[in-house]
Amino acid sequence: MKKLFIFIMIACLCAVTCTKQEKNPFFSEWKTEFSVPPFDQIQKEHYIPAFEKGIEQEKKEIEAIVENKDDPNFENTLEALEESGMLLRKVSNVFNVLNGSMTDEEMQKIDQQVTPLLSNHRDDILFNEGLFQRIKTVYDQRDQLDLTQEQSTLLEKYYKDFVRGGANLSQEKKDELRKINEELSNLTMKFGQHVLKENNRYELVIDNKDDLAGLPQSVIDGALKAAEDRGYEGKWVFTLHRSSITPFLTYSEKRNLREEIFKAYINRCSHGDELDNKEIASRIAYLRVKRAHLLGYQTHAHYVLEENMAKKPENVYDLMNQIWEPALEKAKQESSELQDMINEEGKDFELQPWDWWHYAEKLKKKKFDLSDEMVKPYFELNNVREGAFYVANQLYGIEFAERTDLPKYHPDVKVFEVKDKDGSHIGIFFADYYSRASKRGGAWMNSFRKQYRLEGKDTTPVVTNNLNLTKPSGDNPALLTFSEATTLFHEFGHALHGLLSDCTYPRLSGTSVPRDFVELPSQIMEHWAAEPEVLKVYAKHYQTEEPIPQELIDKIEKAGHFNQGFVTVEYLAAAFLDMDWHTLTEPKEQDVFQFENKSMDKIGMIPEIVVRYRTPYFQHIFAGGYSSGYYSYIWSEVLDCDAFHAFKETSLFDEATANAFRNNVLKKGGTQDPMVLYKNFRGKEPEVKYLLEKRGLK
Ligand SMILES: [Zn+2]
Numbered sequence: 001m002k003k004l005f006i007f008i009m010i011a012c013l014c015a016v017t018c019t020k021q022e023k024n025p026f027f028s029e030w031k032t033e034f035s036v037p038p039f040d041q042i043q044k045e046h047y048i049p050a051f052e053k054g055i056e057q058e059k060k061e062i063e064a065i066v067e068n069k070d071d072p073n074f075e076n077t078l079e080a081l082e083e084s085g086m087l088l089r090k091v092s093n094v095f096n097v098l099n100g101s102m103t104d105e106e107m108q109k110i111d112q113q114v115t116p117l118l119s120n121h122r123d124d125i126l127f128n129e130g131l132f133q134r135i136k137t138v139y140d141q142r143d144q145l146d147l148t149q150e151q152s153t154l155l156e157k158y159y160k161d162f163v164r165g166g167a168n169l170s171q172e173k174k175d176e177l178r179k180i181n182e183e184l185s186n187l188t189m190k191f192g193q194h195v196l197k198e199n200n201r202y203e204l205v206i207d208n209k210d211d212l213a214g215l216p217q218s219v220i221d222g223a224l225k226a227a228e229d230r231g232y233e234g235k236w237v238f239t240l241h242r243s244s245i246t247p248f249l250t251y252s253e254k255r256n257l258r259e260e261i262f263k264a265y266i267n268r269c270s271h272g273d274e275l276d277n278k279e280i281a282s283r284i285a286y287l288r289v290k291r292a293h294l295l296g297y298q299t300h301a302h303y304v305l306e307e308n309m310a311k312k313p314e315n316v317y318d319l320m321n322q323i324w325e326p327a328l329e330k331a332k333q334e335s336s337e338l339q340d341m342i343n344e345e346g347k348d349f350e351l352q353p354w355d356w357w358h359y360a361e362k363l364k365k366k367k368f369d370l371s372d373e374m375v376k377p378y379f380e381l382n383n384v385r386e387g388a389f390y391v392a393n394q395l396y397g398i399e400f401a402e403r404t405d406l407p408k409y410h411p412d413v414k415v416f417e418v419k420d421k422d423g424s425h426i427g428i429f430f431a432d433y434y435s436r437a438s439k440r441g442g443a444w445m446n447s448f449r450k451q452y453r454l455e456g457k458d459t460t461p462v463v464t465n466n467l468n469l470t471k472p473s474g475d476n477p478a479l480l481t482f483s484e485a486t487t488l489f490h491e492f493g494h495a496l497h498g499l500l501s502d503c504t505y506p507r508l509s510g511t512s513v514p515r516d517f518v519e520l521p522s523q524i525m526e527h528w529a530a531e532p533e534v535l536k537v538y539a540k541h542y543q544t545e546e547p548i549p550q551e552l553i554d555k556i557e558k559a560g561h562f563n564q565g566f567v568t569v570e571y572l573a574a575a576f577l578d579m580d581w582h583t584l585t586e587p588k589e590q591d592v593f594q595f596e597n598k599s600m601d602k603i604g605m606i607p608e609i610v611v612r613y614r615t616p617y618f619q620h621i622f623a624g625g626y627s628s629g630y631y632s633y634i635w636s637e638v639l640d641c642d643a644f645h646a647f648k649e650t651s652l653f654d655e656a657t658a659n660a661f662r663n664n665v666l667k668k669g670g671t672q673d674p675m676v677l678y679k680n681f682r683g684k685e686p687e688v689k690y691l692l693e694k695r696g697l698k
Pocket of ligand 1: 490494519522
């Protein structure tokens with residue numbers, strides 16, 4: 001009866017659009033091969049009703065779990081939770097992929113409309129006292145339950161979600177926590193908006209042609225266009241956006257202008273006006289300490305890192321210190337080489353931060369005689385993709401076959417079926433490599449459907465890769481820079497993580513792993529992309545099919561170590577700053593620059609380099625999700641360098657090592673502690689020395 005009642009309610013709600021909704025493809029099983037989303041049937045008007053019904057359905061499912069008269073156990077609580085929300089998952093996955101790759105105003109409007117619905121829905125689940133009590137009951141009995149590894153990880157994850165959200169606190173403390181969370185979300189939103197406004201406020205307007213000295217034509221054209229857009233006819237404009245300021249600092253011969261724009265960049269959001277972020281940053285750090293204490297943690301970093309592979313702030317500092325020393329040493333050498341170059345030019349000044357990019361570029365040209373244009377003919381898009389497939393095939397025996405008969409959401413997309421060495425179906429891979437107006441920037445991996453195994457049924461993955469390569473005109477081939485080719489391999493590594501997943505529960509499947517572990521499967525692929533043996537297979541001249549000459553490979557290899565002291569120091573200094581802000585043990589307002597200077601002095605930062613992000617515009621940690629997490633990139637890099645060395649010690653495609661990586665890392669998703677997974681693969685903990693070697697720091 002209850003079901004019938006709800007059915008009638010829904011029928012009434014959608015009375016107006018009923019004819020359309022009868023055909024809403026989210027409400028029926030997909031009859032396409034491998035249940036690939038039927039893109040030709042999915043219309044934008046289907047999303048909102050599917051989201052709403054998905055939320056409604058999950059609510060009902062959770063209510064049923066809470067109201068179950070049987071004593072809570074793993075099956076009727078945890079497994080039931082994993083089985084709930086399937087419709088919501090189905091529509092969210094499709095919407096999220098397409099909102100990244102094929103967005104428009106209508107999609108963004110839908111996004112704005114559903115985001116608060118979804119966040120409320122999540123909060124409702126996390127604050128559901130009855131649900132928490134059931135999970136807690138199972139959790140408290142966990143030692144007697146004879147759970148599999150995967151099950152105990154799942155139980156622990158759910159329990160932790162609730163506890164970390166404050167479920168174990170008294171009502172009074174819960175109220176306090178809610179207030180802190182509310183203030184924090186307002187402050188972090190403000191912080192981000194201020195940076196955005198500040199970026200758009202500044203402009204360097206050039207009206208004298210002489211001031212363009214040194215800039216390549218393409219950069220000048222871009223600046224002319226930027227000026228036009230801003231109503232400055234016949235002038236040139238540079239802004240603080242990376243794509244504008246970086247080429248300016250690199251190529252401009254006008255030292256005074258480099259200084260001007262650089263100083264504008266590093267003084268963002270600290271002018272004491274309405275966009276100033278100093279007090280906001282201090283307040284955010286203050287509130288985070290308070291919240292950590294409320295939840296029983298020593299510092300915010302302890303709270304965050306418990307969920308990561310690093311576990312404790314000490315481990316993060318320990319790693320950073322090991323890399324910092326040699327990196328700083330290298331940066332000092334680089335600095336003196338750049339100073340020599342300045343002197344050779346007969347100029348009489350000391351190297352300053354606004355000179356670094358400029359002289360590094362000059363030195364690179366002089367030392368290596370290497371440019372993007374020289375290598376591009378060897379990196380034709382299809383060849384590079386086949387190169388990635390080749391590596392996966394050599395390692396795991398898996399095959400990729402293009403399928404032109406499966407549904408796709410855009411003509412530029414290529415769809416591949418992935419099969420294991422015994423011919424069995426693994427999953428589907430969507431390769432969407434060209435940029436277009438409807439695609440967001442950057443490169444990423446995503447899933448239309450994750451792999452899992454519930455109710456005795458195998459669900460196979462459907463994953464996507466997106467890049468933003470310029471689409472060639474007519475019959476011209478797409479030629480990539482070496483760095484773009486590396487990015488393709490990187491994203492493909494994430495795709496393999498999703499495709500080769502072999503997990504029971506969706507919550508733990510594929511790439512659902514901690515942030516400081518997730519880049520291991522992707523970054524390790526970059527190593528193969530750059531191996532001479534592999535380059536000779538895939539880097540073939542697009543006209544002559546000649547493999548890339550050894551001389552060019554040598555140049556790429558040598559240039560790989562160039563400027564790594566600077567790059568590492570600039571990045572690590574920001575990672576130290578992040579950790580320093582989040583290991584404060586007492587809630588106390590800070591003088592932001594005093595704090596920052598102390599932090600930089602402590603590590604011996606040199607004046608020729610400025611930390612990649614200063615506090616007032618360090619969005620990753622004050623407006624994004626990277627607080628006490630900015631170190632993650634290099635943490636993962638330690639892992640991928642160490643992991644790749646396992647192949648170097650044997651052979652590039654060593655079967656036993658590849659199987660160990662597949663079985664212990666790629667297959668396992670987040671089903672076990674990442675360090676355990678890693679040690680199962682490698683037989684030991686990772687060592688930092690291979691990263692130092694790769695960056696040329698030892
Ligand atoms: Zn990545």
